[in-house]
Every structure is written in structure tokens, then in C-alpha cells.
Amino acid sequence: MTDLSPASSTTETTVGFDLRRTGNTWQRIKEGIIEGILFVAGISSVVITIGIVVVLLSETIPFFTVPETKTIYTPTVEGAQTLTISKIIAPVGTYVDKGAPVVEFSSPAGSAVLTATASGKILKILGEVGTTVEMNKHLVDISHLVTLRDFFVDTLWAPVFDDPRYGIWSLISGTLTTTLVALFVAIPVGTIIAIWLSEYCYPNVREVLKPSLELLAAVPTVVYGYFALLIVSPVMQWVLGMFGITMGGFNMLSAGLVMGIMIIPYVASLSEDAMRAVPIQMREGSYAMGATRVQTALRVLVPASLSGITSAYILAIARAVGETMIVALAAGQRPNFTLNPTQEAATISAAIVQATLGDLPHDSTAYRAIFAAGLMLMLITLFFNIAGYLIRKRYREAY
Amino acid sequence: MGMITDSSTVSSGSAPQLAHPPTPVPRISDPLKAQVESFNFFYANGFQALHGINMPIADNQVTALIGPSGCGKSTLLRSFNRMHDLYSKNRYEGRIILLPENINLIGPELDPIEIRMRVSMVFQKPNPFPKSIYENVAFGLRVRGETNKRYIDERVEKALRGAALWDEVKDNLDKSGFALSGGQQQRLCIARALATDPEILLFDEPTAALDPISTAKIEDLVVELKKTVTIIIVTHNMQQAARIADYTAFMYLGQLVEFDQTNQIFTNPSNPMTEQYLTGRFG
Ligand SMILES: Nc1ncnc2c1ncn2[C@@H]1O[C@H](COP(=O)(O)OP(=O)(O)OP(=O)(O)O)[C@@H](O)[C@H]1O
Ligand SMILES: [Mg+2]
Numbered sequence: 001m002t003d004l005s006p007a008s009s010t011t012e013t014t015v016g017f018d019l020r021r022t023g024n025t026w027q028r029i030k031e032g033i034i035e036g037i038l039f040v041a042g043i044s045s046v047v048i049t050i051g052i053v054v055v056l057l058s059e060t061i062p063f064f065t066v067p068e069t070k071t072i073y074t075p076t077v078e079g080a081q082t083l084t085i086s087k088i089i090a091p092v093g094t095y096v097d098k099g100a101p102v103v104e105f106s107s108p109a110g111s112a113v114l115t116a117t118a119s120g121k122i123l124k125i126l127g128e129v130g131t132t133v134e135m136n137k138h139l140v141d142i143s144h145l146v147t148l149r150d151f152f153v154d155t156l157w158a159p160v161f162d163d164p165r166y167g168i169w170s171l172i173s174g175t176l177t178t179t180l181v182a183l184f185v186a187i188p189v190g191t192i193i194a195i196w197l198s199e200y201c202y203p204n205v206r207e208v209l210k211p212s213l214e215l216l217a218a219v220p221t222v223v224y225g226y227f228a229l230l231i232v233s234p235v236m237q238w239v240l241g242m243f244g245i246t247m248g249g250f251n252m253l254s255a256g257l258v259m260g261i262m263i264i265p266y267v268a269s270l271s272e273d274a275m276r277a278v279p280i281q282m283r284e285g286s287y288a289m290g291a292t293r294v295q296t297a298l299r300v301l302v303p304a305s306l307s308g309i310t311s312a313y314i315l316a317i318a319r320a321v322g323e324t325m326i327v328a329l330a331a332g333q334r335p336n337f338t339l340n341p342t343q344e345a346a347t348i349s350a351a352i353v354q355a356t357l358g359d360l361p362h363d364s365t366a367y368r369a370i371f372a373a374g375l376m377l378m379l380i381t382l383f384f385n386i387a388g389y390l391i392r393k394r395y396r397e398a399y
Numbered sequence: 400m401g402m403i404t405d406s407s408t409v410s411s412g413s414a415p416q417l418a419h420p421p422t423p424v425p426r427i428s429d430p431l432k433a434q435v436e437s438f439n440f441f442y443a444n445g446f447q448a449l450h451g452i453n454m455p456i457a458d459n460q461v462t463a464l465i466g467p468s469g470c471g472k473s474t475l476l477r478s479f480n481r482m483h484d485l486y487s488k489n490r491y492e493g494r495i496i497l498l499p500e501n502i503n504l505i506g507p508e509l510d511p512i513e514i515r516m517r518v519s520m521v522f523q524k525p526n527p528f529p530k531s532i533y534e535n536v537a538f539g540l541r542v543r544g545e546t547n548k549r550y551i552d553e554r555v556e557k558a559l560r561g562a563a564l565w566d567e568v569k570d571n572l573d574k575s576g577f578a579l580s581g582g583q584q585q586r587l588c589i590a591r592a593l594a595t596d597p598e599i600l601l602f603d604e605p606t607a608a609l610d611p612i613s614t615a616k617i618e619d620l621v622v623e624l625k626k627t628v629t630i631i632i633v634t635h636n637m638q639q640a641a642r643i644a645d646y647t648a649f650m651y652l653g654q655l656v657e658f659d660q661t662n663q664i665f666t667n668p669s670n671p672m673t674e675q676y677l678t679g680r681f682g
Contacts, residue, residue, distance in 0.1 A: 288480060290543065
């Protein structure tokens with residue numbers, strides 16, 4: 001980023017004389033303003049990225065550190081009017097695991113045990129041994145903290161349930177499955193289109209085809225979403241039905257397929273740019289060896305433009321991982337820990353948008369969970385970007 | 400023995416103009432590998448880059464093409480392996496006969512790929528592929544469908560030895576072709592062209608991008624290679640042509656002005672234009 005800023009490039013031109021000193025004052029001011037604009041433009045993307053990460057972290061850190069108070073109600077006992085506390089098993093100040101007994105009751109109709117609905121520290125018990133309490137009344141407060149274990153080991157995402165669960169894997173599985181289905185479509189089709197456009201098609205045909213292909217990426221995703229739900233999904237249901245597989249109307253397969261169509265232009269257009277940037281001598285060198293067009297494309301041009309093609313794939317992956325509308329509409333929004341594309345499932349982005357549409361209090365753990373999920377989404381994208389960077393470094397073109 | 404009997408008058412001093420006079424067919428006593436006959440070439444935009452070229456190519460000899468920039472040297476050279484077919488609407492007229500089979504290299508009935516398998520080419524700028532040294536040399540065999548590892552090993556070694564590169568790279572065959580110096584890259588490209596045992600090897604200013612030492616190595620190599628392959632080389636360097644070529648063709652404005660044995664051209668050119676060019680008065 002910073003090497004875009006003129007400040008760093010002028011340090012190299014100070015040999016001899018500084019060009020900026022040669023003009024009159026007005027010219028110097030003008031140069032200064034332009035330099036300033038360039039600098040701001042250069043670092044703005046860095047600033048924005050840092051800003052986003054700061055916002056995400058500012059809610060994710062409290063998500064894991066600020067405890068949430070859980071209230072527990074007295075149990076119901078069939079036939080009884082009131083219950084009497086007969087024993088306090090976990091007094092105030094002790095830590096209990098979820099499901100551990102906290103208070104024991106007795107009643108004419110029988111006895112009962114109140115168990116913790118979440119792990120944490122007992123904050124308050126509204127009564128002592130011998131107190132008579134009504135059924136279904138607020139009795140115990142537990143100070144519950146979401147742990148990394150809850151986040152990474154649990155396999156259910158249900159932040160707004162009475163017994164909230166924050167298992168991110170049930171969302172990651174949805175994101176990965178839809179992304180994989182999309183890449184399964186977009187990478188082969190997009191790469192073949194790129195090879196065809198750069199090596200086979202007439203230049204004037206390409207001039208028309210490429211912009212129209214790029215239009216695919218400009219279709220509003222909500223349109224794609226309904227296309228997936230109303231057309232692709234029934235067709236896929238019918239197709240799979242012929243193999244005896246039944247599939248619900250909401251499924252990751254249709255969402256992924258349509259998402260794949262949407263990202264084809266990212267793969268095709270950028271890969272084609274990369275292939276056409278291969279120097280003409282290399283292309284001619286291959287033909288001069290007696291190679292055919294297919295051989296030239298696959299054995300010389302693709303390896304020669306691998307770094308650009310990798311960039312195209314990474315951009316497509318990032319686009320698929322973050323895509324929201326298609327999956328929210330067509331894949332269903334029920335978190336589901338599965339990699340089976342015929343299932344309905346929520347992705348990270350779909351869960352975020354779903355949670356945002358409800359009216360969650362801003363101080364709640366459920367609200368902060370959105371940001372934790374958002375941070376995960378960003379980390380996944382970052383992971384692919386780093387992987388792409390390493391691949392590009394490995395195969396950097398040296399011509 | 401070659402002679403050209405063109406005697407168009409030339410205003411001395413300024414760059415001379417040719418008005419497409421008919422060029423007689425030069426005759427040589429050496430056995431021929433190819434024969435260019437009444438050859439015209441038109442680029443896709445309709446521009447005629449070559450006019451009625453008649454020229455013999457001696458078997459197992461080096462033929463140099465010289466002349467000022469834009470005179471059509473590369474155009475002529477690239478006709479021998481049908482490189483112009485890569486771009487649509489380019490048009491050949493006339494014949495380039497490959498001997499002894501007596502086939503017309505530019506005949507539309509011939510598959511350019513077949514021809515490129517027999518006529519290899521080395522470019523001005525070294526253009527190794529983004530592959531290992533070994534795979535660069537093996538490329539031509541692989542595109543011909545060769546899969547026998549031992550055979551390919553053998554051919555790669557032979558080609559690298561032929562290009563005087565073997566000793567420098569034999570321990571690094573898996574390294575990228577880009578890791579070599581410019582001169583080594585050019586010899587790698589020569590090895591690549593040799594690996595398929597071509598009958599004719601085309602060089603388009605192969606030393607233009609190289610330092611003097613690398614240039615000298617390539618020149619030695621060209622002289623060595625003519626024992627096994629017929630060579631046509633485009634060069635801007637008169638000394639280079641004088642050092643390595645057996646025959647030299649002087650071209651101007653898309654025409655062949657003079658073709659003769661190299662020493663004849665350089666010591667006693669029969670066309671005043673040739674003399675003017677060689678003495679640096681234009682070009
Ligand atoms: N693709 C093309 N389309 C149209 N005209 C071309 C094309 N390529 C070359 N020419 C023209 O054909 C003529 C011969 O070009 P050519 O490249 O054969 O010259 P050259 O002798 O190799 O020159 P140099 O020494 O500069 O390489 C030139 O006038 C050039 O402008
Ligand atoms: Mg040239």
C-alpha cells in the first residue's frame with residue numbers, strides 16, 4: 001500500500017535536485033495537494049480494513065469476557081401448588097456446570113430438583129432452605145460466560161434460544177458447503193471460458209462476449225436468490241428424485257450452484273486477463289515447437305499465468321464465502337452442522353443477516369455473537385487470501 | 400556460386416529505392432535444403448511485406464538474412480515455420496520448397512504443426528517456458544506424445560550437450576528455466592529447439608539481447624550445429640554474419656537485393672546498394 005504514496009517514491013529522486021523545489025510557490029502547493037490526495041487514497045483502504053477489524057473486535061472481546069446473567073425458574077410439579085426449598089446444593093458463589101443440580105424442593109405431590117440451564121457462577125438465590133416458592137418463578141441467577149469451547153466445539157448455533165448455543169461450526173459448515181458447490185461450478189467453467197476467450201475466440205467476438213459475461217456478476221443477488229429457490233431448486237429436486245434422493249425446497253445445493261454461476265465472471269474474466277498478459281514470445285515459442293492450441297494453453301499459458309489465475313480463484317472464493325442473499329433465500333436459515341449439500345443450512349453471513357433483522361438488545365450476548373461470527377467470516381477470507389499470496393509467491397512469473 | 404544481375408541505378412548517398420524489379424533466381428552449387436520461389440507475403444492489413452523472393456537455402460550451411468530494419472527479414476524467416484498462420488488473414492504467395500521431398504512448406508494442404516516439428520525456431524528474446532530446465536527441453540517431445548522416460552532423458556541430455564549447456568545445468572535440471580542467465584536461457588531455447596531433431600533451425604537475431612561473451616558462445620554453437628542442421632539466421636550484426644554465415648542474403652524494402660556466398664558479398668558485392676549498406680551509408 002505505502003509504496004503507492006508519492007512520499008516514498010520522491011525519497012529516491014533526491015539524487016541531484018528535488019523536482020518539487022523547482023516550481024513556483026503555487027505549483028508547489030498544487031503538487032502538495034495532489035500528493036496529499038494520492039496518499040489519502042493509498043492508505044484509505046488500509047484504514048477502512050483496520051476500522052472494520054476494530055469494530056468486530058470491540059464486540060467480539062466482550063462476547064467472550066462479559067458474563068451474561070441467566071435466570072432460572074422454579075420447576076413445575078404435577079399436582080402441587082407451591083414448593084418448599086429443602087436443600088441448596090450449590091450455594092451463591094459456587095460454579096456449576098450446565099445440568100448440575102442447584103436447589104432441591106419438596107412438596108406434598110413429590111420432590112423436584114432445579115438444574116442449571118447454563119454453566120457459570122451462582123449469583124443469586126431468591127430464598128433459603130424452608131422458603132416456600134411458587135412454581136415457574138424467577139429463583140436463581142447464574143453468571144454465564146461464553147467460552148471458546150462453546151464457540152468452537154458446540155455444533156449448534158442458536159443465540160436467541162432460552163438456552164442459547166453459540167457453536168460456530170454449524171455455520172462454518174454451511175459456508176464451506178455452499179462455497180465448495182459454487183467453486184465446483186465456477187472454477188472449471190470459468191477457467192475453460194478463460195482459455196477459450198484468450199486462445200480460441202476471434203478478437204471481435206471476445207469484445208462482445210467478455211462484457212456480457214461480466215454482466216453475470218452485476219445481476220442483483222436477490223434475483224439470483226429467487227432464481228435458486230424458485231427454478232434451480234425444483235429442477236434439482238426433480239433431477240435428484242430420478243436417483244431416488246429426496247431433497248427439501250431449501251437446500252445448499254441450489255444456493256451453491258447459483259452462487260457458482262454468479263462468480264463465473266470473476267474466474268473467467270480475471271484468468272483471461274492473466275493469460276493474455278503472457279508475453280507473445282512465450283505463446284509463439286510454444287507454437288513454434290509444434291504445440292497445438294490446447295497444448296499451448298494448458299502446458300504454457302496456464303502455468304505462465306498461474307499467479308494471476310490464483311488471484312482470480314481467491315477473489316471468487318472470497319466472493320462466495322461472503323455471499324449472503326442467495327444463501328439466505330435458497331439454503332434455508334436453519335443452522336445445521338452438515339456438509340451434505342442436499343440439506344438446508346445457514347451460512348455465517350445468512351445467520352448474521354437473520355440475527356440483524358430481529359430486534360436484539362445491543363447489550364446482549366446474542367447481539368455480540370453476530371460480531372464474533374463476522375470476525376470468523378473475515379478470518380476465513382483472510383486465510384484464503386494468505387494461501388493465495390503464498391501460492392502467488394511460489395509461482396511468480398519471472399518474464 | 401551465386402550471382403545476382405540486378406543493376407537498378409541508385410542515387411549515391413541517400414537511401415536507395417527499389418521499384419520491384421524482377422529478381423533472377425540465384426544458383427548455388429551446394430546441395431539444397433530448401434528453395435524459396437517467387438515468394439510474396441501479405442500481412443492481414445493488406446501490406447505486402449515481401450516481393451518476389453527467390454532464394455536457395457544450402458543444406459547443412461548457415462544462411463544469414465541481413466538488411467535495414469523493417470526490410471522483411473523476420474517476415475521471411477517466420478514463413479519457413481508458418482508462424483504467420485497464427486494470425487488470421489495473413490497470406491502467402493509462391494512456394495517454399497523443402498528438399499529432398501519436394502514439398503511446399505507454405506502449401507495450405509500442409510499442417511503447420513507438421514512443419515514446425517521439422518523446422519524449429521529460436522527467438523530474439525530468450526523465451527523459456529515457466530517450467531524446469533528439463534521440462535523446457537522435453538517440451539517438444541511431450542507435445543509429440545512421447546512418454547518413454549528413458550528416451551526423453553537421453554534426448555534432453557543430447558540436446559543440452561548440443562547447445563553447450565549440459566555441463567552448466569546437469570545438476571540443476573529441476574530448477575526453473577527462469578533461474579538461468581540470459582545467455583544460458585538462450586542456449587536453453589536452442590536445446591529446446593534441438594531436442595526434436597529439426598531439419599532446419601531458424602534464428603531471429605538470437606544474440607540481440609545478449610552480452611558479448613554469451614554472443615560469442617552462441618556464434619560458436621551455430622557454426623558447430625550446422626554439421627547436423629540447416630540454419631537460417633537473421634542478424635543486424637554484419638560482423639556476425641561475416642563470421643558465421645556461409646551464404647548471406649541482403650534484403651531491402653521487402654525484396655532480396657543480393658544473395659551470394661558470404662565472403663563474396665562482403666568483399667565484392669555485385670549490387671551497389673549492398674555495398675552502400677555494408678559500408679554503413681544507410682540502414
Ligand atoms: N503484423 C504485421 N502487420 C502488418 N505489417 C507488419 C506486421 N509485422 C511487420 N509488418 C511490416 O512488415 C515489414 C517487415 O517487417 P519485419 O518484422 O519482417 O522486418 P525486419 O526486417 O525483421 O525488421 P527488424 O530488423 O526491425 O526486425 C515492416 O514494414 C513492418 O512494418
Ligand atoms: Mg525482425
